[in-house]
Amino acid sequence: MIELYLFLVFMIVAAIIATEIKDLLAAVISLGAVGFSVAIMFILVQAPDLAIVQIVVEVLTIVIFVAVIFRTTHIDETIGKKLAGSHIFSIVTFSFFALLFIIAIINALHEIPAFGNATMRVASEYIRLGLPGAGGANLVADVILDFRALDTLGEATVLFTSVIGVAALIRSVGRTK
Amino acid sequence: MKGMSLIVRTITTVMIGFIFVYGIYIILHGHLTPGGGFAGGVIVAGAFILRILAFGSEPGGEKKSEIRASIFESVGALLFIGIALAGMVVAGTFFLNFLPKGIAFNLYSAGIIPFCNIAIGIKVGAGLFSIFLALAAVKYVVKD
Numbered sequence: 001m002i003e004l005y006l007f008l009v010f011m012i013v014a015a016i017i018a019t020e021i022k023d024l025l026a027a028v029i030s031l032g033a034v035g036f037s038v039a040i041m042f043i044l045v046q047a048p049d050l051a052i053v054q055i056v057v058e059v060l061t062i063v064i065f066v067a068v069i070f071r072t073t074h075i076d077e078t079i080g081k082k083l084a085g086s087h088i089f090s091i092v093t094f095s096f097f098a099l100l101f102i103i104a105i106i107n108a109l110h111e112i113p114a115f116g117n118a119t120m121r122v123a124s125e126y127i128r129l130g131l132p133g134a135g136g137a138n139l140v141a142d143v144i145l146d147f148r149a150l151d152t153l154g155e156a157t158v159l160f161t162s163v164i165g166v167a168a169l170i171r172s173v174g175r176t177k
Numbered sequence: 178m179k180g181m182s183l184i185v186r187t188i189t190t191v192m193i194g195f196i197f198v199y200g201i202y203i204i205l206h207g208h209l210t211p212g213g214g215f216a217g218g219v220i221v222a223g224a225f226i227l228r229i230l231a232f233g234s235e236p237g238g239e240k241k242s243e244i245r246a247s248i249f250e251s252v253g254a255l256l257f258i259g260i261a262l263a264g265m266v267v268a269g270t271f272f273l274n275f276l277p278k279g280i281a282f283n284l285y286s287a288g289i290i291p292f293c294n295i296a297i298g299i300k301v302g303a304g305l306f307s308i309f310l311a312l313a314a315v316k317y318v319v320k321d
Binding site: 048049051052053056057059060063064067068131134135136137138140141142144145146149150152153156159160162163166167170 | 203207208209210211212213215216219220222223226230243247250254257258261271272274278279281282286287288289290293294297300301304305307308309311312313
């Protein structure tokens with residue numbers, strides 16, 4: 001349990017470094033530290049499926065970021081400049097709403113069960129029926145592709161839509177103006 | 178897009194086959210071990226992306242590969258929906274696991290789950306690769 005908190009502190013520090021550092025390559029490396037910490041936390045709470053997905057997606061994201069940085073620029077010129085008046089107004093507004101959100105979250109946190117003691121009304125049925133009902137030895141595959149396959153179809157549709165969106169946004173045809 | 182140095186290209190030549198086979202393994206064993214169609218598809222896409230980054234591609238080559246990847250992505254999506262509709266044809270339920278379950282822990286078990294994993298693997302791998310190609314093929318046209 002204590003190692004989860006250590007990783008959490010490490011992730012917060014790495015995320016702050018990623019937003020504040022001037023060298024973009026160092027910022028990408030800090031972002032990778034956050035992502036791989038998430039993967040290690042998934043392994044610590046015994047979720048290897050999620051850990052594998054997190055690792056490969058993180059590697060792919062970092063590769064794309066590094067490829068873009070090598071082709072454009074290393075230096076983030078917006079960091080270290082003085083804030084304009086409108087910026088200060090938006091920061092104050094954001095802080096106010098963030099405070100409201102945090103108060104609401106703290107009140108809501110009293111309602112949910114403690115860490116590691118989920119109520120599991122539906123999930124216990126999935127665990128009981130997984131191997132006899134769906135036949136797969138990997139319970140996660142049973143859940144996402146048999147019991148909740150419609151959710152997976154929606155997820156696949158999201159990816160399909162995003163690919164179409166990227167292809168439509170940055171195609172070279174029709175960009176002559 | 179330009180390629181990388183001789184060291185990177187040599188290492189890529191050695192490693193790319195293993196990465197590709199590992200991605201296929203993760204997809205095919207998705208119902209037995211951790212992993213599945215999504216993770217394996219991303220690994221397969223990573224093998225293709227590594228090849229493009231290390232060896233580069235001839236001008237205009239990204240466009241052709243992107244069209245091919247889009248075709249594969251659509252085939253994966255249609256395969257997934259086709260499996261779902263096949264359940265509807267057999268017994269009237271969307272996403273029914275209509276194939277025999279087989280013996281647990283065998284490669285040929287769990288009915289439609291391995292086929293769904295293969296479809297998702299094709300879809301995710303081709304989709305992420307075509308996103309990468311679309312990003313790599315952007316022409317930086319600066320007008321002033």
